[in-house]
Amino acid sequence: MRGILMGIGLAALLLTPSPGQAQNQGQTRQSAEREAVVVNETGLGVRELQMAPAAEPGPGPDRLGTNSLPNGGTLRIRLGRNQPCAWSLRATLVDETVEERRNIDLCRSPRVTLGNPSTPAREAQINNDTDLDVRELYAVPLGAASRGSDRLGAELLPSGSTHRLRLGRRRDCVFDITAIMADGSEVSRPRTDVCRNPRVSLADPGTSWRELTIVNRAGRPLHGLHAVAAGRAGPLDSEKGWGVDRMGEEPAPDGSSFRLRIRIPGCEADLRATYEDDSSEAKRGVDICRTPTVTFDGSGIPRPPERPLTIVNRHGARIEEIYVSSSSEGDWGPERLPGGLARGARQFLSVPVDCTVDLRMVFPTSGAEERREVNICQNPLIVVRPGWTIATRLDEGEEEDSGPRPGSVRLRNAGTTPIVELYIDPPDAPRGDDRLGTNVLGVNETLDVAPPEGEPCPAHLRAIFRDGREVERAPLDLCAGIEVPLP
Numbered sequence: 001m002r003g004i005l006m007g008i009g010l011a012a013l014l015l016t017p018s019p020g021q022a023q024n025q026g027q028t029r030q031s032a033e034r035e036a037v038v039v040n041e042t043g044l045g046v047r048e049l050q051m052a053p054a055a056e057p058g059p060g061p062d063r064l065g066t067n068s069l070p071n072g073g074t075l076r077i078r079l080g081r082n083q084p085c086a087w088s089l090r091a092t093l094v095d096e097t098v099e100e101r102r103n104i105d106l107c108r109s110p111r112v113t114l115g116n117p118s119t120p121a122r123e124a125q126i127n128n129d130t131d132l133d134v135r136e137l138y139a140v141p142l143g144a145a146s147r148g149s150d151r152l153g154a155e156l157l158p159s160g161s162t163h164r165l166r167l168g169r170r171r172d173c174v175f176d177i178t179a180i181m182a183d184g185s186e187v188s189r190p191r192t193d194v195c196r197n198p199r200v201s202l203a204d205p206g207t208s209w210r211e212l213t214i215v216n217r218a219g220r221p222l223h224g225l226h227a228v229a230a231g232r233a234g235p236l237d238s239e240k241g242w243g244v245d246r247m248g249e250e251p252a253p254d255g256s257s258f259r260l261r262i263r264i265p266g267c268e269a270d271l272r273a274t275y276e277d278d279s280s281e282a283k284r285g286v287d288i289c290r291t292p293t294v295t296f297d298g299s300g301i302p303r304p305p306e307r308p309l310t311i312v313n314r315h316g317a318r319i320e321e322i323y324v325s326s327s328s329e330g331d332w333g334p335e336r337l338p339g340g341l342a343r344g345a346r347q348f349l350s351v352p353v354d355c356t357v358d359l360r361m362v363f364p365t366s367g368a369e370e371r372r373e374v375n376i377c378q379n380p381l382i383v384v385r386p387g388w389t390i391a392t393r394l395d396e397g398e399e400e401d402s403g404p405r406p407g408s409v410r411l412r413n414a415g416t417t418p419i420v421e422l423y424i425d426p427p428d429a430p431r432g433d434d435r436l437g438t439n440v441l442g443v444n445e446t447l448d449v450a451p452p453e454g455e456p457c458p459a460h461l462r463a464i465f466r467d468g469r470e471v472e473r474a475p476l477d478l479c480a481g482i483e484v485p486l487p
Contacts, residue, residue, distance in 0.1 A: 042115035043168035218298035350442015
């Protein structure tokens with residue numbers, strides 16, 4: 001028995017470390033490689049993860065850098081040798097909420113769990129039942145100082161689709177939810193209780209889906225279409241208030257049609273069509289409940305005012321074709337004088353162009369002469385003579401007009417639109433033939449008129465302008481030798 005007790009005592013003596021051995025073991029524990037294994041059980045991604053020794057005042061550097069730690073993910077952080085056991089951790093989630101852990105003993109266990117798996121995981125289903133895509137989505141607990149970060153990131157939530165919005169493991173049920181639509185407008189759903197109603201609709205319950213057919217009859221491809229509630233759209237040449245382009249990537253060729261489905265309050269809408277050449281036209285206040293088909297024919301495209309221009313042929317040959325086009329256009333446009341212009345003749349034209357134009361004269365030999373960037377607002381008289389394409393003055397040598405010839409009157413279009421029809425008949429006679437035929441009397445253009453030989457001077461004049469106005473002069477003395485402004 002004594003031998004057994006002596007053996008046990010010897011074993012105890014061998015297992016009990018000396019004071020020096022205990023100190024060495026403590027140094028080994030302290031100098032070991034320190035690490036932390038962080039497990040994300042918050043239900044949300046972590047965008048910042050800071051760690052520092054518990055004795056330090058600051059939260060320490062962000063250990064994620066440009067990365068993030070998704071929900072359910074694990075991150076091993078190597079902290080280096082000769083580090084203390086006690087650490088503090090601060091995690092910033094994607095919704096800007098913060099989780100902190102203080103005085104974590106990494107020597108006892110390197111595993112740190114963020115979130116409480118026993119806390120319910122909150123989520124909501126976002127239904128984008130509007131007619132616009134959602135480009136940003138925010139959700140924060142009630143009373144949060146900011147709206148947090150965008151829950152969609154680089155993604156879009158297309159019209160008609162849904163998004164599963166994970167809100168993390170938390171006891172909160174009430175959230176402020178905000179959606180930023182593709183046109184920059186906001187849809188807010190404040191104080192949303194996702195525990196009672198996890199389905200969140202972005203559509204206004206007071207709006208209905210409207211469908212209409214868009215027809216292109218403008219003679220050019222249609223590249224863009226904007227449609228918003230009436231009164232919301234800005235000027236035609238501004239993007240303000242017009243929302244987003246609803247055409248997509250494919251243009252609509254001339255003569256084609258397509259269906260448009262929009263959701264707006266009421267029935268009245270403002271629509272704008274944009275064409276391949278960057279021209280556009282708008283139709284405002286369209287009742288799309290009663291007008292299921294909307295046709296764009298180009299008639300609403302703003303056009304330059306009619307410019308008066310006189311062409312005088314002092315060249316050595318007849319001019320067969322005359323082209324006058326705005327210098328900003330890419331082609332010559334229509335032929336302005338189908339009948340040509342004889343030698344020594346002059347012709348008044350009214351052309352819907354800007355002030356600065358390019359001129360092209362084509363002769364019987366098919367040869368052509370051109371002059372670029374002529375300001376016809378400053379030079380409304382063009383004398384075509386040899387060397388006119390480089391002449392300093394384009395009206396050089398042309399005598400000033402001395403007024404209407406004797407025994408006639410000079411009619412001047414003093415209106416703002418061309419005169420497209422002109423009737424001059426004896427008093428009390430029925431309306432006869434249109435004196436202009438296929439021509440027009442442009443703004444500020446003149447026309448000398450005399451009674452036919454042997455006919456009396458009194459007459460009844462009717463002038464019809466392009467905008468539909470009709471002006472009468474009765475009686476009018478066709479032999480008065482005066483200028484008569486119309487209207």
